[in-house]
Amino acid sequence: MNRRSSALVLTLMPILVLVRAPATLAASPDPWSWPLDDHALGERFDPPQSDYGAGHRGVDISARAGDVVRAVAAGIVTFAGQVGGVPVVTIDHGRERSTYQPVRSHMHVGDAVQSGQAVGTLLGSPSHCAGACLHLGRLAGDDYLDPLALLGGGAVRLIDPHGKPPAPPAGVGEARLQRPVGGPVTSSFGMRVHPVTGVRKLHDGTDFGVPCGTPVHSAGAGTVVGRSFSAAYGKRVTIRHRPGLETSYNHLSDQSVSVGERVGARDVVGRSGTTGLSTGCHLHFMVLKAGRAVNPQDLL
Ligand SMILES: [Zn+2]
Ligand SMILES: [Zn+2]
Known part of the structure; x- marks a missing residue:
């Protein structure tokens, strides 16, 4: 490309961009x-x-x-x-x-x-x-x-x-979920001193005090998108209810669903336990909106 034609291209480029953008938007x-x-x-x-x-x-x-x-x-x-x-x-x-x-x-x-x-x-x-x-x-x-x-x-x-x-x-924003287990709320969502590590940080879910082996129910209909084990959350099941809204069930003793499986509201997805970083059997229930943990009690 000679100097003259590259100068022409440089001159035309902003015009092409300006013309193209509104045309694309108008075609939405x-x-x-x-x-x-x-x-x-x-x-x-x-x-x-x-x-x-x-x-x-x-x-x-x-x-x-x-x-x-x-x-x-x-x-x-x-x-x-x-x-x-x-x-x-x-x-x-x-x-x-x-x-x-x-x-x-x-x-x-x-x-x-x-x-x-x-x-x-x-x-x-x-x-x-x-x-x-x-x-x-x-x-x-x-x-x-x-x-x-x-x-x-x-x-x-x-x-x-x-x-x-x-x-x-x-659906995002007005969702209502169902309690995954009975039992009292033993620790709410928010900043706290972690009972095991002693470190002050966000408690990213709601804890329900239930005996070991209590059936854990899906908080709503959806698809199982995670079945994992981690040092912190132990055995975990994650369910996507709709794009941008997921719930997870942590420290389980047993995971009874597989990734890809569809579940209805109240279907059993596992049993409570104390796997991972946990001081005793309970359910650590999490709600993720667009990937960020929010207070589950706002949706129950
Ligand atoms: Zn395809
Ligand atoms: Zn917890």
Whole structure:
């Protein structure tokens, strides 16, 4: 590139950026509704570096085979059939398209659908999830975009600066959880001197005084996302109730659920114990909002 053309590029670059930004924002489509009743996310969107590179061109929503799959927005069915042996449904919403797989559909190409209208049922296989899941894709032309940006559960949300402010992600903030065990609160969330280490620090959960072996119940419906052991928390089970809201159950003597398993509210997830840094049997119950520990008693 000679000096003159590089000077031209440098002159044009800010103009291109300025022109492009409002055009992208103006094209922000309306939010999508969730295609399934459950909002438990599996693998997130991970766009490939090249057109044919590895990546994950959509999001996986954990579900059960046979679950009804619904259109995320109004549109026209432009495909309902097999792609590489996988049953796929595609709906054209105008500027963008949504794709659903593996889904058996009763729709025909050209059918008009409303937002939330049933377009098929989820199949258990072929699926690239541990259990069954819906792989939801979002396409603008040939470009894959993050569906979560329109579903309200992602880190990235497209916001029209001239539109009305977006609603907060579904459910976060007004959640109510159920007590995982009976028994008295023996230590609340907040700063305290740790009974074992003697160090003053945040007690990041609520302690319930219960005998060893007491069944511990899930505080709400969700998906098991963690089953671990650590020196501090001992045997722990973590459940995601919706994007941005998780609960964990610590110092357990027994973990009775596996990662990926779906649980209902009040389902037994383990038994109380005193594993990890603990002075005796109790349940250390934690609530994590967007990854940060909050006071569980505000939600019970
Ligand atoms: Zn997927
Ligand atoms: Zn505790």
